[in-house]
Amino acid sequence: MSRARAGDRGGRERLVVIGGDAAGMSAASQARRLRGPDELEIVAFERGHFASFSACGIPYWVGGDVAGRDGLIARTPEEHRARDIDLRMRTEVTEIDVAAGRVRARDVDSGAESWTSYDKLVIATGARPIRPDMPGADAPGVHGVQTLDDGEALLGSLARARGSRAVVVGAGYIGVEMAEALIKRGYEVTVVNRGKEPMSTLDPDMGRLVHRAMTGLGITMVDDAEVTKVLTGDDGRVRAVATEDAEHPADVVVLGIGVHPETTLARAAGLPIGPHGGLLTDRAMRVRGHENIWAGGDCVEVLDLVSGLYRYVPLGTHANKHGQVIGTNAGGGYATFPGVVGTAVSKVCDLEIARTGLREKDARRVGLRYEAVTVESTSRAGYYPGASPMTVKMLAEHRTGRLLGVQIVGREGAAKRVDIAAVALTAGMTVEQMTSLDLGYAPPFSPVWDPVLVAARKATAKVRATAT
Numbered sequence: 001m002s003r004a005r006a007g008d009r010g011g012r013e014r015l016v017v018i019g020g021d022a023a024g025m026s027a028a029s030q031a032r033r034l035r036g037p038d039e040l041e042i043v044a045f046e047r048g049h050f051a052s053f054s055a056c057g058i059p060y061w062v063g064g065d066v067a068g069r070d071g072l073i074a075r076t077p078e079e080h081r082a083r084d085i086d087l088r089m090r091t092e093v094t095e096i097d098v099a100a101g102r103v104r105a106r107d108v109d110s111g112a113e114s115w116t117s118y119d120k121l122v123i124a125t126g127a128r129p130i131r132p133d134m135p136g137a138d139a140p141g142v143h144g145v146q147t148l149d150d151g152e153a154l155l156g157s158l159a160r161a162r163g164s165r166a167v168v169v170g171a172g173y174i175g176v177e178m179a180e181a182l183i184k185r186g187y188e189v190t191v192v193n194r195g196k197e198p199m200s201t202l203d204p205d206m207g208r209l210v211h212r213a214m215t216g217l218g219i220t221m222v223d224d225a226e227v228t229k230v231l232t233g234d235d236g237r238v239r240a241v242a243t244e245d246a247e248h249p250a251d252v253v254v255l256g257i258g259v260h261p262e263t264t265l266a267r268a269a270g271l272p273i274g275p276h277g278g279l280l281t282d283r284a285m286r287v288r289g290h291e292n293i294w295a296g297g298d299c300v301e302v303l304d305l306v307s308g309l310y311r312y313v314p315l316g317t318h319a320n321k322h323g324q325v326i327g328t329n330a331g332g333g334y335a336t337f338p339g340v341v342g343t344a345v346s347k348v349c350d351l352e353i354a355r356t357g358l359r360e361k362d363a364r365r366v367g368l369r370y371e372a373v374t375v376e377s378t379s380r381a382g383y384y385p386g387a388s389p390m391t392v393k394m395l396a397e398h399r400t401g402r403l404l405g406v407q408i409v410g411r412e413g414a415a416k417r418v419d420i421a422a423v424a425l426t427a428g429m430t431v432e433q434m435t436s437l438d439l440g441y442a443p444p445f446s447p448v449w450d451p452v453l454v455a456a457r458k459a460t461a462k463v464r465a466t467a468t
């Protein structure tokens, strides 16, 4: 069927992309690199005002580290069009007709609808932020931070706010980064968190270190609490956030309680959806069972190489790689995305937070027995000025000593040290093999035994001691 359609267009195939950000436009750009406009027509639909932007930079834009919105735009629609990608902004795809190989799109401003046929389709619809279903959630002064429009609205709200009290709902990495941004703007910040510790991607003992540091920064942490409603003043703007047993005054509220894969279209089209709500693909990022449809980024589930399970890990680092793989395959080449080991870094002010691999509860869930060690070390040689404490937690498989996961909390140099562990996990190394890694050393950069190696030595000793 696809050849017949290409035949209708004089042999030129048409690639249609739904979603104009990281995954979608990486795919379109890579396909264009491999195949010129004479062979492949590329049509991309984006319902928003922006394409190819960095949501990752929003906390730093709001916090004033990054000068302006435009710095977060990697490539404008005009730049895409100059490369023969027909990017149609403010155009929402409302239906995928898999049998006929076409999508229906609606101009968001005029409401006009039309069908576009495809030979190859890329679904890169991203994620939908979770919005609490409670009174006042839509009140002026309550903001998400998913898009550049959200960032602009938040900055406008901060400029208009009557006072300087902010409540952040959620203590995952976005909540934590937004807490920093608001502190930098001079706000008194309260973080309301459903769990006991922030950063549930860490084990609780490591999350506790983040909690302590956030409290030390003057952030009020409200733990184990659920927001029940947003209270508004006479002018209709937010004035407080209510939890089960308290009210927290707020001139502005930022929501950072996670995202769901945006798979409404895919579901309606009967495409395969996994247990976490994301599209299921093979290693070439092809939607399972569909030769000419690919999907990537925040709308898919990914294989966790450590646990062997599919998970939902919505990160820009994966979206860009997925796009590259999809574009290569849709452009007639061959590439695969093997999976992830679960590496993520973030920070709150000068505290760096990093994780990769399995937490204790992940290891238990998949039936892996493990040894866990935690070491306290320093970022530089102890005698070198500016050395700061660093805590490294490491999990190794019982008996075999295979590295299972690492979490690091510290200051300068803590976050990117986790990349050592990400490589070791990918290579399937044991903690004993890690102890002899030839890592760089000089006093301004690390102690002679890098904190990760100190943890690997301690883990090795524990694996040996418990091996019988």
Ligand SMILES: Cc1cc2nc3c(=O)[nH]c(=O)nc-3n(C[C@H](O)[C@H](O)[C@H](O)COP(=O)(O)OP(=O)(O)OC[C@H]3O[C@@H](n4cnc5c(N)ncnc54)[C@H](O)[C@@H]3O)c2cc1C
Pocket: 018, 019, 020, 021, 022, 023, 024, 045, 046, 047, 048, 050, 054, 055, 056, 057, 058, 059, 091, 092, 093, 094, 124, 125, 126, 127, 145, 146, 147, 174, 262, 265, 296, 297, 298, 299, 314, 315, 316, 317, 318, 319
């Ligand atoms: C505040 C914040 C900070 C972040 N920080 C980091 C970080 O530090 N590191 C990291 O790795 N990741 C980070 N991320 C996550 C990262 O931004 C996402 O993983 C990445 O943007 C996913 O790219 P995507 O292309 O899959 O989806 P998206 O960026 O969500 O893009 C999907 C696009 O599809 C469009 N779309 C959806 N449905 C339709 C439709 N039916 N028709 C037309 N268009 C449609 C949407 O408008 C959207 O523009 C952060 C995210 C946020 C919000």
